[in-house]
Amino acid sequence: MTSAGHLLNEDRPEFDRLLDEALRTAHERPELSTLGERLNAEQLRTMALNATVLLTTAASAEYDHYVKVRGDLREAAAAAASAASSSTDPAGDVLDDGSGTGAGLSAVVAVLAPVLALTAMVIFLLVGYALKLVDPEPAFAETILTTGWLFGALTVAALLFAVVALLVTAVRNRATEVAADVAEAVPDEVQRAREAWRHALLERGIMPFLRDALADPTAGHGYPVPRTPGAGRIPDLGYTRPDFTSPGPPSQGPRPGYSSPDFTSPDFGGPERDPG
Structure with missing residues (x-):
């Protein structure tokens, strides 16, 4: 409350x-x-x-x-x-053993496998075709070319695996989003x-x-709040305009409370006069 x-x-x-x-x-x-x-x-x-x-x-x-x-x-x-x-997710039991390493390893393999296979394919094919240009041609040149094409097939397989993994993840996320939307509906x-x-x-x-x-007639133009406090529902901000008055004539006020000092001449005589 x-x-x-x-x-x-x-x-x-x-x-x-x-x-x-x-x-x-x-x-x-x-x-x-x-x-x-x-x-x-x-x-x-x-x-x-x-x-x-x-x-x-x-x-x-x-x-x-x-x-x-x-x-x-x-x-x-x-x-x-x-x-x-x-609650326990049956699909999560296969991919995650509680430490989170299963899903992480699968993601790393799905990303790195196509890259590594493609790199190996390019290297083996370049070396194999370069050896075929040598005269006489080495006997293992054809073997290197065959290995390169095998890595090419592995690249295609890895790409297919990555696409399938992405589709499965998208389907799972879509199911989760639908459930969240239903839960967030305002009753x-x-x-x-x-x-x-x-x-x-x-x-x-x-x-x-x-x-x-x-x-309220006291709410004049240019004033965000009325100048008269406590007018109905209008709030009072707790201040009023200062009350300025002009000074009155000199005769109305008290006279200054001081007078001129009383000076007198010092009492002394010539050297022949005894002051005592």
Whole structure:
């Protein structure tokens, strides 16, 4: 379960898409006909995103049900996948002995055998035909040519083996993909829960919010949020404009709290006068 009004990260894009759809089709709703007079679509979108918790709270019951149904489906799918992975594949027993070396060896042989056979064929044929040009012709030249053609036949056989192996692998993968597609099909219960949440979010959360925002007379042009806090469903961002006042005349304020210093001349006389 999720806390009231808080969406999971995977569902936030769905909220954004639903909000954009509501703003895009606002001209089809009479209650949103004043869109663009005081607030435009982008300003309304910013206000709605700032009030996401407020909007999603209106459909919290449907959202909790949707999350629960979806979670149960995922748990069931995970359990089925775990059971399938623990089962033994009869074909896998032949190719894999548990260490993974059987399938790896077959792949290496399927790739290297045609290459090695083709290389040997080319070498033996080149050497055999080169020896036939020598006069007198060596006795083993024909043997080398025969060996080269044997490697040619081996190359063809290796290529056929590789093609068959690829076809078998493709058939197995196709069967696995079909099973995965069937397992990933969304059940009707999850689809119904999702549509119920979307409808509740649109009709009880997004649309009333947009309607109240457009009907609020304090939402003046150029302000993404109303300047009067707490107006209906409109969120309060927690700040107001500073209250500036002009300074009053000098007579209204207190006088400075200081005075000029009191200087006096030093008390002294000439050298013939005793200061004591």
